Amino acid sequence: MDYQDSLVFAQQLDAEDPIGHMRDAFHIPKINNGADEEIYLCGNSLGLQPKRTSEYLNDELDKWQRLGVKGHFDCEFPWMPYHEFLTEGSAALVGAKTSEVVCMNSLTTNLHLMMVSFFRPEGKRCKILIEDHAFPSDHYAVESQLNFHGLDPAEHMVLVKPRAGEDCLRTEDILQTIDDLADELALVMLPGVQYYTGQVMDMKVISDAAQHHNIPVGFDLAHATGNVPMALHDWGVDFAVWCSYKYLNSGPGSVAGCFVHEKHHDDVDLPRFAGWWGHDKSTRFKMQNQFMPMKSAEAWQLSNPPILSLAAIRASLDTFKEAGGIQALRDKSKQLTGYLRFLLTERLAKQVSIITPDESLSGCQLSLTIETDKTGRSVFEALEAAGVTGDWREPNVIRVAPVPLYNRFEEMVRFVDILERSL
Ligand SMILES: *Cc1c(COP(=O)(O)O)cnc(C)c1O
Numbered sequence: 546m547d548y549q550d551s552l553v554f555a556q557q558l559d560a561e562d563p564i565g566h567m568r569d570a571f572h573i574p575k576i577n578n579g580a581d582e583e584i585y586l587c588g589n590s591l592g593l594q595p596k597r598t599s600e601y602l603n604d605e606l607d608k609w610q611r612l613g614v615k616g617h618f619d620c621e622f623p624w625m626p627y628h629e630f631l632t633e634g635s636a637a638l639v640g641a642k643t644s645e646v647v648c649m650n651s652l653t654t655n656l657h658l659m660m661v662s663f664f665r666p667e668g669k670r671c672k673i674l675i676e677d678h679a680f681p682s683d684h685y686a687v688e689s690q691l692n693f694h695g696l697d698p699a700e701h702m703v704l705v706k707p708r709a710g711e712d713c714l715r716t717e718d719i720l721q722t723i724d725d726l727a728d729e730l731a732l733v734m735l736p737g738v739q740y741y742t743g744q745v746m747d748m749k750v751i752s753d754a755a756q757h758h759n760i761p762v763g764f765d766l767a768h769a770t771g772n773v774p775m776a777l778h779d780w781g782v783d784f785a786v787w788c789s790y791k792y793l794n795s796g797p798g799s800v801a802g803c804f805v806h807e808k809h810h811d812d813v814d815l816p817r818f819a820g821w822w823g824h825d826k827s828t829r830f831k832m833q834n835q836f837m838p839m840k841s842a843e844a845w846q847l848s849n850p851p852i853l854s855l856a857a858i859r860a861s862l863d864t865f866k867e868a869g870g871i872q873a874l875r876d877k878s879k880q881l882t883g884y885l886r887f888l889l890t891e892r893l894a895k896q897v898s899i900i901t902p903d904e905s906l907s908g909c910q911l912s913l914t915i916e917t918d919k920t921g922r923s924v925f926e927a928l929e930a931a932g933v934t935g936d937w938r939e940p941n942v943i944r945v946a947p948v949p950l951y952n953r954f955e956e957m958v959r960f961v962d963i964l965e966r967s968l
Contacts, residue, residue, distance in 0.1 A: 546880060546883070548883070548884055548887040548888075550887075550888055550891050550892065550958070551958070552955065552958050552959075555884070555953075555954040555955045555957060555958045556954070556955050558880070558884070558954040559953050559954045559955055562877065562953075562954070563869075563873075563877075564868050564869060564873060564874070564877055564949065564950075565953070567864070567867070567868045567950050567951065568950075568951045568952075568953065569596075570595055570596055570597070570864055570867065570950075570951075571593045571594065571595055571596060571794075571950065571951045572593060572594045572595075572596060573585060573593065573951065574593070574934070576932045577932075581932065583932050583933070583934050584932060584933045584934070584956045584959060584960050584963070585934050585951070585952070586933065586934060586935045586945040586946055586947060586948075586952065586956075586960065587934045587935055587936050587946065588791070588792060588794070588909070588946050588948035588950075588951070588952075589740075589768060589772075589791055589792065589909065589910050589936075589944060589946035589948075590791060590936050590944075590946075591790055591791065591797060592771075592790065592791055592792055592793060592794030592795070592861075592948070593794060593948075593951055594794065594796065595794055595860050595861055595864045597860045597863065597864065598795075598796070598856075598857050598860040598861070600860075601856040601857065601859055601860040602853055602856050602857060602860075604621075604622070604856070605622075605624075605852050605853055605856045606853075608620055622859075624849075624852050627850070627852055627855050627856075628647060628648050628649070628843070628846075628850055628855060630855075630859055631648045631855060631858050631859055631862060632644075632646050632647065632648075634859075634862030634863070634865060634866060635648060635802050635858075635862065637865075637866075637870060637871065638770050638771055638775075638793075638862075638865065638871050639766065639770055639775050639777050639785065639787075639802070639804055640774065640775045640776035640777050640778060640779065640780075641777050641778045641804050642778055642807060644807060644810065644840075644841040644842065645777070645778060645804050645805060645806060645807055645841070645842050646802060646803065646804050646842055647802070647803050647841070647842040647843050647845065647846060648789070648800050648801070648802050648803075648850070648855060648858055649800060649801065649803060649822075649845070649846045649847070649850060650800065650801055650803075650847065651788065651798070651800070651801050652682070652765070652767055652786050652787060652788040652801040653682045653683075653686055654801070655786040655801050655802075655803045655845075656682075656683065656686045656765065656786050657686055657690070657818075658803075658817070658818055658845050658847075659763055659784040659786060659803070659805075659845075660686065660687070660690045660732070660734075660763075661690075661816055661817055661818050662784075662805075662809075662815045662816055662817050662845070663732060663761045663763060663783050663784055664690055664694075664731055664732045664761070665731060665816065666694050666696060666701075666731045667731070669728055669729055670728065670729060670730065670731045671694070671696055671701055671729070671731050672700075672701045672702070672703050672726065672729045672730050672731060672732075673687050673690070673691065673701065673702055673703065673730070673731065673732045673733075673734060674703045674705065674722060674723065674726070674730055674732070674733045674734065674735075675687050675702065675703070675704060675705075675734050675735065676704065676705050676706075676714060676735060676736065676739070677704040677705060677706040677707075678741065679736070680736070680740050680765070680767070683734070683736075683765055687702060687734060688702060703722065703726060703729075703730070705718060705719050705722050705735075712742050712900040713739070713742050713744045713900070713901075713902050713906075714739070714744065714746070716746075716747045716750055716751070719735070719746075719751055719754075720750065720751070720754045723751075723754045723755060723758065723760070724754070724758075727758040727760070730755075730758070730760045731760070731761070732760065732761050732762075732763065733751065733755045733760055733761070733762045733763070734762075734763045734764075734765070735751060735762075735764060735765070736764065736765045736766075736767070736768065736769070737764045737765065737766040737767075737768065737769030737770075737773070737775065737785070738766075738767075738768035738769040738772060738773065738908055738910075739768070740767065740768050740938075741912060741938055741942060741944075742900050742901055742902075742912050742942075743768075743900075743901035743902075743907055743908065743909075743910035743911060743912045743944070743946075744901065744902050744906055744907065745769070745773055745902075745906045745907055745908055746764075747906075748764055748775065748777075748780060748782065749776070749780045752780040752781055752782050753780075753781075756781055761783040761784075762782055762783055763782070763783055763784040763785060763786075764777075764782060764784075764785045764786075765785070765786055765787070766785050766786065766787035766802075767786075767787055767788050767791060768791060768792070768908070768910070769787065769908070770787040770789075770791075770792060770793060770802065771791070771792030771793045771794075771865065771871070771874075772792045772878075772908040772909050772910075773871075773875060773908045774871045774872055774875055777804050777806070778806065778807070781806065781808075782804070782806060783805075783806050783808075783809065784803070784804060784805050784806070785803070785804040786801060786802065786803050786804075787801060787802045787803075788801045788802075789801060789802060789857075789858050789861070792909070792948065793858070793861050794861045794864065794950070795854070795857045795858045795860075795861045796854070796857045798854075799854045799857050799858060800850060800851060800854040800855060800858060803842060803845060804842060805842040805844075805845060810840045810841055810842075810844070811840060813837075813838055817838070817844070817845065818847070819836050819838070819847070820846065820847030820848055821847075821848075822843075822846035822847060822848055822849055822850070823836075823838055823839060823843065823844045823845055823846045823847065824836055824837055824838070824839070825837040825838070825839055826839065864950065865950075868949075868950055874949045874950060875949075877949035878908065878909050878947070878948075878949040879904060880954075881909075881947045881949055881952060881954060881957065882904075882907065882908075882909055882910075882911060882947050883904060884954055884957050885911060885945070885947055885957045885960070885961070886899060886904075886911060888957055888958065888961040889911070889913070889961060889964075892961060892965060893961070893964065893965060893968070895916065896915065896916055896917050896968050897913050897914070897915060897916065897964070897968075898913065898914045898916055899911050899912070899913060900912045900913070900914060900942065909946040909947055909948055909949070910944055910945070910946040911944075911945055911946075912938075912942045912943070912944050913942065913943045913944075913945065914941055914942060914943075915943070915968070917968055919968060921937070921941050921942065921943055922937060924943065924964070924967050924968060925937045925943050927966075927967035928943070928963060928964060928967055931963045931966070931967065932963075933960055933963055933964075945960070
């Protein structure tokens with residue numbers, strides 16, 4: 546698209562945006578005593594609240610008031626199968642069959658549960674490939690799993706790094722590492738979208754390479770789910786985990802998601818940490834203490850889930866559906882983030898670098914470094930003071946993520962105006 550650097554042009558794009566009305570489905574934080582709306586570019590960290598969320602939560606509180614324990618069964622959206630109301634929407638976001646996804650626990654908990662099942666060191670094959678500077682929680686989870694198996698992380702954690710002087714990982718380097726260490730790797734575990742740079746990993750190609758050598762492959766989709774379309778089932782990914790409070794707009798600390806490929810559902814011998822909610826539904830309440838895992842991703846559930854949090858996820862998934870699904874959002878996202886990239890390049894190329902790769906390997910987020918004598922941190926603080934919410938990530942990056950569900954083209958111009966003044 547031929548972009549122009551003008552407010553009128555941006556407003557024209559908003560007027561023509563087929564999903565521009567979705568912004569009205571969200572609460573936008575206010576500034577100046579409620580007179581103005583923030584420019585909220587932080588949906589990669591905490592997505593905004595859909596207006597229907599409080600209604601969905603109140604329905605459950607109301608049900609609990611009226612029905613007590615009977616809310617588990619004879620009513621609309623009974624609690625007993627409540628997580629099942631989320632599988633269709635979740636599966637659509639990650640490209641899975643409904644039997645392959647489940648909402649449960651938190652992201653890091655799910656990562657551990659998945660590694661219990663899919664990291665099975667044996668003989669020479671006992672290393673895990675992750676990225677250097679993975680998100681700390683992922684790093685700790687992998688390190689502690691190695692320790693748990695009596696393996697020294699210094700030796701068994703293989704870290705893929707960007708090349709000297711580069712910010713992003715090269716797919717070819719990841720593939721080369723997988724090939725070189727094929728006999729030693731027991732797991733490949735990478736992000737779908739890298740949290741610091743915003744780089745979208747080539748999940749299909751990485752999965753192909755791992756499968757070629759029979760190495761299980763899992764992805765952390767914290768920054769990918771609700772951001773970019775995926776096809777986890779077709780790619781043959783073994784497992785994936787994600788949280789629901791970033792692009793999924795389900796509220797702080799809300800319940801996470803998990804994908805387990807169908808090829809593992811019949812394998813009752815997989816090691817796992819089990820709980821009663823993973824047991825076959827038809828006999829769960831017979832209380833016979835003979836664990837029979839369900840033949841779906843639900844088999845990895847531990848506990849009966851927090852319904853209020855699941856209600857928030859249901860509200861969010863209904864909002865995605867109303868917008869026309871992830872492909873419609875991705876189409877707008879390419880334009881919206883593309884427009885921001887255009888404005889930054891056009892106006893501030895000498896003062897601001899974009900470390901996020903080009904459109905083919907990026908989603909909503911752009912990660913910016915400041916190339917003037919001002920520190921990135923001080924520029925970030927000036928942005929905040931002027932009503933822009935992005936976020937700052939140590940050591941050196943301002944992350945901004947225009948979200949197609951609720952951000953506007955006009956905000957891109959206003960953001961770049963403010964950034965220009967802040968410099
Ligand atoms: C946000 C994020 C997490 C958060 O983990 P929680 O268990 O939800 O606290 C983990 N990993 C990555 C890559 C993230 O971006």
